[in-house]
Amino acid sequence: VHTVKKCETLIGIAVTYGVTLEEIRQMNNLKSDVLLVGQKLTIQGPQQPPTQEPPTATPEGQEPPPTEVAEVPVEEAKGTICVMSYDDLNINGIREPEEPKQAGVTFAVTDGIQTTGTYTTDGFAEPYCFTDLAAGTYTVSWTGDVYTPTTEQTWVANVGPGATVSREFGVSSTGGTAADPATSDGAKSGLPTWAIGLIAAVGVVLFLTGVGAAGYFLILRRNQVS
Numbered sequence: 001v002h003t004v005k006k007c008e009t010l011i012g013i014a015v016t017y018g019v020t021l022e023e024i025r026q027m028n029n030l031k032s033d034v035l036l037v038g039q040k041l042t043i044q045g046p047q048q049p050p051t052q053e054p055p056t057a058t059p060e061g062q063e064p065p066p067t068e069v070a071e072v073p074v075e076e077a078k079g080t081i082c083v084m085s086y087d088d089l090n091i092n093g094i095r096e097p098e099e100p101k102q103a104g105v106t107f108a109v110t111d112g113i114q115t116t117g118t119y120t121t122d123g124f125a126e127p128y129c130f131t132d133l134a135a136g137t138y139t140v141s142w143t144g145d146v147y148t149p150t151t152e153q154t155w156v157a158n159v160g161p162g163a164t165v166s167r168e169f170g171v172s173s174t175g176g177t178a179a180d181p182a183t184s185d186g187a188k189s190g191l192p193t194w195a196i197g198l199i200a201a202v203g204v205v206l207f208l209t210g211v212g213a214a215g216y217f218l219i220l221r222r223n224q225v226s
């Protein structure tokens with residue numbers, strides 16, 4: 001006698017015991033191949049199995065009771081998060097074709113409760129993908145002792161069933177960031193360096209012209225007095 005367990009099928013039981021489906025159906029007087037958890041099946045009976053009582057007939061005009069079907073859980077498709085770091089040479093927060101991948105950046109992915117994975121870039125194998133993630137919201141962050149961010153350092157990623165999301169993170173080893181203000185006087189005033197130089201030259205010329213004019217009138221006045 002076999003007791004039906006969860007997710008077992010009639011054909012699977014027949015294969016397990018090396019008998020045919022028809023033999024199991026006849027020995028158990030089965031009208032359907034649908035099994036219920038806990039149901040007992042006679043797999044190998046005596047040479048002359050005892051006569052079994054026929055199933056109770058359903059009264060005329062009355063529908064037979066519904067057959068229970070065991071629910072089989074369907075596994076939800078997993079999601080993926082792919083990340084990469086790059087050397088933001090011009091510190092503009094946008095990856096240009098000539099800007100290479102950056103090694104030495106450690107990424108961490110958390111689901112709000114625990115860290116689901118970490119990875120340190122090598123500058124060659126990226127982008128790196130964190131796979132087999134259940135659908136949900138994840139926080140991606142990175143650290144690097146010698147780097148400063150030129151893009152966001154933390155990213156909240158929403159991962160759907162079977163979906164793949166990705167992000168590139170800009171870093172700089174020069175200490176500058178995309179939001180750093182310029183430190184030169186020309187940048188602070190909003191004028192380019194050549195314009196400042198031109199204004200200074202014009203000022204020197206005007207100053208010398210004024211000095212020359214003052215000297216001319218001074219000499220002319222002395223001549224008039226004498």
